[in-house]
Amino acid sequence: MNQRPALSRRRLPWCTGTFAAIAALVAPAAAQVAAPAVPPASTQVPASPVPPAPVPVIPVPPVAPSVPLPTLSAVQRQQLATLIADDELAQGLRLTRRTDLDTLDSAAMVRAALDHARAVHAGRLMPEDFQKDWGVRPTTYDPLPAFAEAVSRDRLSSWLRSLPPPYQGYDTLVAGLARYRAIADKGGWGTLTATPAFGSRGADVARLRERLALEDPQAPSSGDTFDAALLEAVRRAQRRYGLNPAGQVGAQTLAALNVPVERRMRQIMANLERWRWLPPELDKKRVQVNIAAAVLTVFDGDEPVMSMRAVTGRPGNETPMLISKINSIVLNPPWNVPTSIATKELWPKEKASPGYLKRNGFRVIDTGNGGKRLQQSSEKSALGRYKFDFPNDFAVYLHDTPARSGFSRFDRLSSHGCVRLEKPADLARLMLRDTPEWPPETIDSTVAAGKTVRAAMATPVSVYLLYWTAFASPSGQVGFREDPYSWDARLAVSVERRSAVQVQVAAR
Missing domain, CATH: 1.10.101.10 (PGBD-like superfamily/PGBD)
Incomplete structure (x- = not known):
């Protein structure tokens, strides 16, 4: 793999610190985690790759180019053939080396270069490849102006190096992929x-x-x-x-040791693709949740200032990937029970044990159209004493919970999709630090009083719910988590197959 030299462009702040900052995002440090005396009984068996659905070659409607398409010299065409073939492997777009580039004429090579630029900068997927709960989507990107300038100035290598996402976390994962590719080239490992x-x-x-x-x-x-x-x-x-x-x-x-090296490579490829969906710059003050590792970390610039365990959605009730802003905190929140949970879980419990709803603080509310819904009072709310609201299309949020035992487990994917927090009071104080009317003592007294109050934040804070199952240290050493939702398998297959489709398109 070609090592990426230092670029003149600024590396953006997330993960620009040490590997400890990355580890704080994706897993609790050993010193912070009280290990249970006995490991969990369930065996962590790697999921089999998901069989891909057919991906048709979809005709791309003609779009007027932003600048005239450049014409390549024979030397530039050959240079691009080598650069793209190397970079596809390095950036995790393909498992095996592409061999058709040497046969492309100038026009086809231009198409291949522009397609490669879009894939590295903004991801390989087409809009129809995204699942509904993959709510983080790349921004629109037009590679033609910069490519045309690079051709005119004969600076194709520099142009190629400028394409990847500007995050050190991405760079270290690229280095990690190179290490695993080297292991695979030597035969991998046995069982x-x-x-x-x-x-x-x-x-x-x-x-x-x-x-x-x-x-x-x-x-x-x-x-x-x-x-x-x-x-x-x-x-x-x-x-x-x-x-x-x-x-x-x-x-x-x-x-975990017996997961084949090729599957680890695909896992890295999937995470590299997700990096490409992030915006060009992350907000300096932000809350980040790693869904797969069930960990929340608060960042101020490039420094983690708070980290805690979380409980995220169980398979079947997946926590979605999304980006939003926390704008208020509800103290002593009641729980308006989603219809799906009421139907599948609570009404059957009431039928099996009459009085269950009343004993657990639920009110039956007439919806006015012959229907009924459930609300749990703040005194017994499953949301605990704190609910962190942010607008999103999935009706999820961060919240407290009276069920504290779940935080002592290593496998903490057991919610209905929302994110439960180990230390919600600490997070509330931090989020309201810039709101003069909500000093810590006011927060505490309001919670103690038991009345439901919404505390509007003077400065909303960005929240990122992300799904990271592979991350790397600056040395290229990679840590992995399970793929509980099988999103890695689906995504890696889609990336490879879209790459194969684009080979056909470029050759036309």
């Missing part, structure tokens, strides 16, 4: 079947060492004794995979 324990010896321990060393430069690669150094290497691997870092090689750890 481990044994679960050696600390103090054991033998061939199984040696194989475990070799496997860990492929991803972890600090891991001891030789020897047949499960010693303290190997124990720490196992714990580092468990942290990278979002598992309980107990050092025991159990079923979950074995399953």
Whole structure:
């Protein structure tokens, strides 16, 4: 892979700090997480790739070019053939190298270059490829003016390097993809079947060492004794995979280690694509939720200032990806129960145990058209004492919860789609810090009084609900999380297949 040199353009603030800042977003640090005495019983089995639906070659309606299409010299055409073939691999647009570029004439090469620029800068997907709950969409991008200038000034390499998203988090993931591609080129890794324990010896321990060393430069690669150094290497691997870092090689750890390298590469490719959907610049003061890792982090510039565990949507009740602004906080909020939850869960409980609704603080409200809805009073609200509102098309929000036990788990995807917070009071104080009428003591006294009050924020704060299952350190070492919604598999397949479609289009 061609290493990206330092660019003259400014790298935008998110993830421009150390790998610790990235880790704060995607997983709790070991020091912050009290590991349960026993690892979760369920085995983390990697999901199989989702069979792709056919992607037709959709004719693109003619659009008047913003500037005249340039004509390439023979040298430029050959240069672009090499640059694009290399960059498609480096940017995670293809798993295997493209071989048709050398056969393209000048006009076809121009089309291929413009298509590549759009794919790297704003993503490979077409609008119809986006799921409804993928609410983060790339902005419109026209690569022609900059490309035409690069052709006229013979600066195609510089133009190509300017295309990727301006985030260090993207750059480090590109470096991580290169590391995994190198591992794949050498044959990848085999399947481990044994679960050696600390103090054991033998061939199984040696194989475990070799496997860990492929991803972890600090891991001891030789020897047949499960010693303290190997124990720490196992714990580092468990942290990278979002598992309980107990050092025991159990079923979950074995399953994570046995994910094929090609699937890890596709996972990285999917996350690179999501980076391309982000706006050109993220707001400096922002709340970010990593849905897959169930972690919330507050950023001020490029520094994380608060991080906490969250509970996000279970598969089937997915938390959507979206960007919005938190504009108010409801203190002591009642819960207006969504019809789907009332129908599937609460009305059946009332039927099975008459009086259940009243005992749990629910009111039955006549909708006026013969229907009924449920509202849970603030005293017993499933939303707890704090609800963070932001406009969105999915009726989701951040909120407190009286069910605190869920935060002690490593697998925290169990909500109906909203995001439950471990430390909502701390977040409320931080969000209202610039609102003079809501000092901490007023917040506390209002909550204690139990009355429902909406606290409007003087300065709305951006909120990003994002789905990150792969992230990398500046050295290119990658951490992974499960793909609970199977979005990685769908997205990676779509990226590859759209790339294949564009090969056909460019050749026309």
